Amino acid sequence: MAYETELAIAQKAVMAAAQLCETVRRDMVPEAMEKQDKSPVTVADYGSQAIICKALSEAFPGDPVVGEEDAAELKQPEMRDRLQQVTQFVKGVMGTVTPEDVTQWIDHGNGTPAKRFWTLDPIDGTKGFLRGDQYAIALALIEDGDLKVGILGCPALDLGYGSTGLLFTAVRGEGTYMQPIAGGDAKQVKVVQPGDAERLRFVESVEASHGNQSEQEAVAKAVGITQASVRMDSQAKYGAVAAGEAALYLRLPSPKYPDYREKIWDHAAGAIVVEEAGGKVTDMYGKPLDFYSAAKMNDNRGVVVSNGTIHAEVMSALQAS
Numbered sequence: 001m002a003y004e005t006e007l008a009i010a011q012k013a014v015m016a017a018a019q020l021c022e023t024v025r026r027d028m029v030p031e032a033m034e035k036q037d038k039s040p041v042t043v044a045d046y047g048s049q050a051i052i053c054k055a056l057s058e059a060f061p062g063d064p065v066v067g068e069e070d071a072a073e074l075k076q077p078e079m080r081d082r083l084q085q086v087t088q089f090v091k092g093v094m095g096t097v098t099p100e101d102v103t104q105w106i107d108h109g110n111g112t113p114a115k116r117f118w119t120l121d122p123i124d125g126t127k128g129f130l131r132g133d134q135y136a137i138a139l140a141l142i143e144d145g146d147l148k149v150g151i152l153g154c155p156a157l158d159l160g161y162g163s164t165g166l167l168f169t170a171v172r173g174e175g176t177y178m179q180p181i182a183g184g185d186a187k188q189v190k191v192v193q194p195g196d197a198e199r200l201r202f203v204e205s206v207e208a209s210h211g212n213q214s215e216q217e218a219v220a221k222a223v224g225i226t227q228a229s230v231r232m233d234s235q236a237k238y239g240a241v242a243a244g245e246a247a248l249y250l251r252l253p254s255p256k257y258p259d260y261r262e263k264i265w266d267h268a269a270g271a272i273v274v275e276e277a278g279g280k281v282t283d284m285y286g287k288p289l290d291f292y293s294a295a296k297m298n299d300n301r302g303v304v305v306s307n308g309t310i311h312a313e314v315m316s317a318l319q320a321s
């Protein structure tokens with residue numbers, strides 16, 4: 001098996017981060033702090049990034065990590081109490097740590113793309129996390145311009161498998177596996193097979209401003225999907241497609257933010273999880289997503305994730321609209 005060590009270390013780190021996130025949701029009503037771009041961040045986003053970056057920096061000191069968060073704001077004197085809070089939660093999972101350790105680990109995620117690097121979203125779907133809905137912890141390894149390993153932890157996802165909290169893992173060429181996030185047997189998953197009318201569903205974001213819901217509905221209809229969309233926060237949507245619970249995930253550019261560019265950490269782990277389950281991931285023009293040039297996918301617009309068999313049809317519907 002390829003990337004055995006990478007997968008083992010990354011999976012353990014994501015599981016530990018998931019434990020921290022669920023502890024935060026259980027022990028307090030997480031408050032949103034506002035970042036400079038006005039988007040929310042919580043103590044759990046910071047704690048999750050600290051735990052995962054620590055593990056990666058120790059196991060693979062030469063690998064940069066391109067993470068969503070950095071500790072600049074947390075290091076401000078007026079944020080002392082917040083930093084103390086983050087440190088307490090990290091301690092709860094890992095034992096003795098100092099606030100300086102925590103900010104240093106978080107800032108390990110300030111790397112830039114290289115020949116080999118990781119990309120991390122410590123909490124994807126922070127708004128979902130705050131609402132008590134879906135969120136994901138998303139980590140992927142990119143090497144020589146391609147996704148090689150993806151770990152997608154979805155602590156609140158169920159999909160009717162009997163245990164809440166699912167972990168998806170994928171290694172290039174070796175399939176996608178799903179297991180309870182608390183630990184347990186992994187089983188291989190596959191995307192929706194042609195003819196499975198019941199699972200011919202589509203998923204999209206909860207936040208209307210992260211996509212174009214009316215256009216997404218029109219495209220889904222055009223390819224024969226008659227059921228209403230299932231709205232779900234975070235890359236848990238990729239998990240739903242990989243596990244064959246939905247055939248399509250549409251994320252078309254929001255008319256409100258025409259200049260928005262998708263970030264690699266919002267899609268990398270999900271993309272390899274879906275591809276290795278037999279699905280296809282491109283932008284709205286059918287171009288492969290560029291996970292290796294920069295943190296922002298400057299040359300891609302929108303994201304289309306499918307079971308593969310309906311992808312060409314979706315592209316035609318998009319062209320026509």
Ligand SMILES: Nc1ncnc2c1ncn2[C@@H]1O[C@H](COP(=O)(O)OS(=O)(=O)O)[C@@H](OP(=O)(O)O)[C@H]1O
Pocket residue numbers: 039068121123124125126127128204205206207208209210211232233234235254257260263266
């Ligand atoms: N305008 C716009 N268009 C597209 N995407 C955007 C936009 N603004 C923000 N974001 C990113 O959306 C990430 C969350 O996406 P979701 O699919 O989980 O959305 S939702 O939570 O269901 O609403 C969210 O990731 P997190 O910050 O990790 O939560 C953002 O990176």
Ligand SMILES: [Mg+2]
Pocket residue numbers: 039040068126
């Ligand atoms: Mg965010």
Ligand SMILES: [Mg+2]
Pocket residue numbers: 121123124125265266
């Ligand atoms: Mg995100």
Ligand SMILES: [Mg+2]
Pocket residue numbers: 045068121122123124125126
């Ligand atoms: Mg995030």
